[in-house]
Amino acid sequence: MKVEVSDAQIQTVAEQVQVHKFGGSSLADAYSYRRVARIVTEYAGASDLVVVSAAGDTTNRILAILDAKKSGDADGDYGVAEVLLKQLERYQQGLIKELLSGTHQQQLLTTSMVDFERWWDWLAGAEEIDNRAELLSYGELWSARLLAALLKQQGTLADAIDARSFLVADDAPEPFIRVAESRSGLLNRIAAHAGTRFVVTGFICADASGRSLILGRNGSDYSATLIGSLIDSKQVTIWKDVAGVYSADPRKVERVVNLPILDWREAEELARLGSPVLHPRTFQPVNRERMVIAVRSSLKVENQQTRIGLYEDAEPAGKVLTALSEVVLFRVDLRDAKLIQAFEDLELTPLISWNELQQQHAYYAYHQNHLDYMERWLASVDSKQSACKLTGYAMLALVGNRIQETDEYTLFKQQTSEQALRRLALTPDNSAVVAVLEQKLDDRLLNRIHSQLFNHRRSLGVLVVGRGNIGSAWLSLFHRLRERINEQMDVRIIGVLNSTQMWLDYNGLDIADWQDSFARLARPYEMSQLIPELPNAPYDELVMLDLTDATPVAQLYPSFFANGLHIISANKRAGASHESQYNEIRTIQQEYQREWYYNTTVGAGLPLNYALSDLRNSGDRIQSISGIFSGTMSWLFENFNADVKFSDLVREAKAQGLSEPDPREDLSCQDIIRKLLILAREIGLQLDWKDIDVDSLLPDYLADIPLDEFMQRLPELDNAMQDLYLDAQKNGQVPRLLASFAVQDNEKVRARVGIEYIPAGDMLANLIPGENIFVIYTDWYHEMPLVISGPGAGKEVTAGGIQSDLNQLLSRLADHR
Ligand code: ASP
Ligand code: MG
Numbered sequence: 109m110k111v112e113v114s115d116a117q118i119q120t121v122a123e124q125v126q127v128h129k130f131g132g133s134s135l136a137d138a139y140s141y142r143r144v145a146r147i148v149t150e151y152a153g154a155s156d157l158v159v160v161s162a163a164g165d166t167t168n169r170i171l172a173i174l175d176a177k178k179s180g181d182a183d184g185d186y187g188v189a190e191v192l193l194k195q196l197e198r199y200q201q202g203l204i205k206e207l208l209s210g211t212h213q214q215q216l217l218t219t220s221m222v223d224f225e226r227w228w229d230w231l232a233g234a235e236e237i238d239n240r241a242e243l244l245s246y247g248e249l250w251s252a253r254l255l256a257a258l259l260k261q262q263g264t265l266a267d268a269i270d271a272r273s274f275l276v277a278d279d280a281p282e283p284f285i286r287v288a289e290s291r292s293g294l295l296n297r298i299a300a301h302a303g304t305r306f307v308v309t310g311f312i313c314a315d316a317s318g319r320s321l322i323l324g325r326n327g328s329d330y331s332a333t334l335i336g337s338l339i340d341s342k343q344v345t346i347w348k349d350v351a352g353v354y355s356a357d358p359r360k361v362e363r364v365v366n367l368p369i370l371d372w373r374e375a376e377e378l379a380r381l382g383s384p385v386l387h388p389r390t391f392q393p394v395n396r397e398r399m400v401i402a403v404r405s406s407l408k409v410e411n412q413q414t415r416i417g418l419y420e421d422a423e424p425a426g427k428v429l430t431a432l433s434e435v436v437l438f439r440v441d442l443r444d445a446k447l448i449q450a451f452e453d454l455e456l457t458p459l460i461s462w463n464e465l466q467q468q469h470a471y472y473a474y475h476q477n478h479l480d481y482m483e484r485w486l487a488s489v490d491s492k493q494s495a496c497k498l499t500g501y502a503m504l505a506l507v508g509n510r511i512q513e514t515d516e517y518t519l520f521k522q523q524t525s526e527q528a529l530r531r532l533a534l535t536p537d538n539s540a541v542v543a544v545l546e547q548k549l550d551d552r553l554l555n556r557i558h559s560q561l562f563n564h565r566r567s568l569g570v571l572v573v574g575r576g577n578i579g580s581a582w583l584s585l586f587h588r589l590r591e592r593i594n595e596q597m598d599v600r601i602i603g604v605l606n607s608t609q610m611w612l613d614y615n616g617l618d619i620a621d622w623q624d625s626f627a628r629l630a631r632p633y634e635m636s637q638l639i640p641e642l643p644n645a646p647y648d649e650l651v652m653l654d655l656t657d658a659t660p661v662a663q664l665y666p667s668f669f670a671n672g673l674h675i676i677s678a679n680k681r682a683g684a685s686h687e688s689q690y691n692e693i694r695t696i697q698q699e700y701q702r703e704w705y706y707n708t709t710v711g712a713g714l715p716l717n718y719a720l721s722d723l724r725n726s727g728d729r730i731q732s733i734s735g736i737f738s739g740t741m742s743w744l745f746e747n748f749n750a751d752v753k754f755s756d757l758v759r760e761a762k763a764q765g766l767s768e769p770d771p772r773e774d775l776s777c778q779d780i781i782r783k784l785l786i787l788a789r790e791i792g793l794q795l796d797w798k799d800i801d802v803d804s805l806l807p808d809y810l811a812d813i814p815l816d817e818f819m820q821r822l823p824e825l826d827n828a829m830q831d832l833y834l835d836a837q838k839n840g841q842v843p844r845l846l847a848s849f850a851v852q853d854n855e856k857v858r859a860r861v862g863i864e865y866i867p868a869g870d871m872l873a874n875l876i877p878g879e880n881i882f883v884i885y886t887d888w889y890h891e892m893p894l895v896i897s898g899p900g901a902g903k904e905v906t907a908g909g910i911q912s913d914l915n916q917l918l919s920r921l922a923d924h925r
Pocket of ligand 1 (some may be wrong): 131132161162167168247310311324326327328330920
């Protein structure tokens, strides 16, 4: 019965009815049917159309049965086909039984049994069905019926529509839709039923005589936009098991970003270049001025959706990285004008094509899936001998309108040029750049390029102050580890400075040959002028590595913090500064919420910092720390005995670079006091220089003379040292320079640095010259101390310790995103 639909009704349908589409993987089992039913009731309007694919892999199963039947026809054995059909029947009827009950179940089971009866007859040869499309149509038919029944059972007004009842087309490789006829057929069916959700079969249509036709594999997206345009709907929502369209295929690439909007051209280009997101024909019927396609997740409805529409004017940006792991090239002799013309006229447009005039060749690149088609086509063309098929290629493409204007385009070019790039070209409308690679494409490469393009990773600029032993060792360590370090954040060295010269570049320094570059590029500078400039460096975070031993640098810490830099120090001067200055540094650091790490200032690379903070974080309390904190002192005393002159040892230590340039720094115990202060403060104690009881080895009268003179007068120390040694020896002891602090009962701290006599067999008396030792007593380690010992100096271990601090900073910053 045909009722005329009024213009007003048409108008209402156009305004009110939207289309939703669910694919097979969103309808794979009973659980997902229920989820889809819930989405349809909650997120679809009361009169919306729901287009469905066949459940799960039903279409593939049908195709497999068709194949098995065919081989049965050849060899008379239908065993495989029977098994497959049995499985399909069980799968389909299982869904019905799980989802429906009572009369709903009975009705649908009866229909299903009638259908399968027909299939079994067909398989047995009792019924002739020569039309594949008709058999394939069952998949979508069953699915639409099932979802409609489920909705009805849940009390929602719903009904199934077989698209073959209204969608009329003429048979062709891609059926040609008769729009007017189809439109009135659909409107006739739905216009009078506002308030009913119709579930329509995707994928299928029929010719004028009612014979089934299919719209091509994965054709349901196309069905949805087609049906949407027939009713002039404003929106078609494609529900997928991923949320919207991402910057790359989320099954292959980590940390993809969701795209809120995509212009028609971008979406179309994406589909054309083989991205699995949407079928290329989806866009064909769309009235671009009116319709929007929303791509949304059926698994996580709350996730951001992608809206595809008229967004041409949006800022150009590289949006999606898409890849094909297998691409075929056809090389055609340019002199064969006829064949060239045939390629140019071919309806299947190549991914890209180009000419190489030198060799008189044209190249056309196609998706591997189109190889069959291309070979058949080529076989039908006369002059095929001048075309040659080349395999072993892959494609990477970056899609986005006006791609050439984007930063991502530049990055893409750079990244692909590092591969076996065969050809890079823009597509004619400038909405994609395509790279044909003469190599395999793996996900790692895809991931790497993707993160270069899209992971707007946080960045850290590093300013290295001090380019002495430790600076050099750390720079080469950083250079070696840079790939690993860069996994967490984009970490770049923006400056290398010594006290007078700086080599600065906010883009990041290439430190491969940094000594050379420094010599060429470093310029004089003023630290106090540089610091206020640093916040202009285009990084999310900045850190200053103080690898000096300079008091003036330490004095600027408040200024570094206040200008937004974190600090990692190998320099002890700030941590051991006088209480008032130390408190100021800490106050400013807290106010600006900056990080300060200084693990190498005590014990160089030894994991003292980890041990102490771990104990404290776990509830232990440090009672005392004592030991030999100075490598220089350790070396001097481990080599000292009654037969050796102390002054000779000091000279040798200086010559070997084991002491400070001025050995009085060591002999006066300044260096040890600094470490003691830093350690004590680290565990929260208040301690200042004046609180430490110091027994210096340096007589006052030698303290202020010039270094040369001091070195000459060194033997003046020998007698006293000799006496010390012999004195200790009387009781089987040896002298050692120890540092210690202990928390007393009344929370007061007793701290001391000086010579102590140790039994000759004690571990403190038997270190390797240069070795540091820290003996830690805590509430838990009170009978037996925790002992950490090892080299307390050396550029390698110290550079490693600096890196350890940097790693800590990076994970800290990552936590604070
Ligand atoms: N069921 C059909 C296929 O698997 C159509 C679709 O899923 O879009 O190709
Ligand atoms: Mg350490």
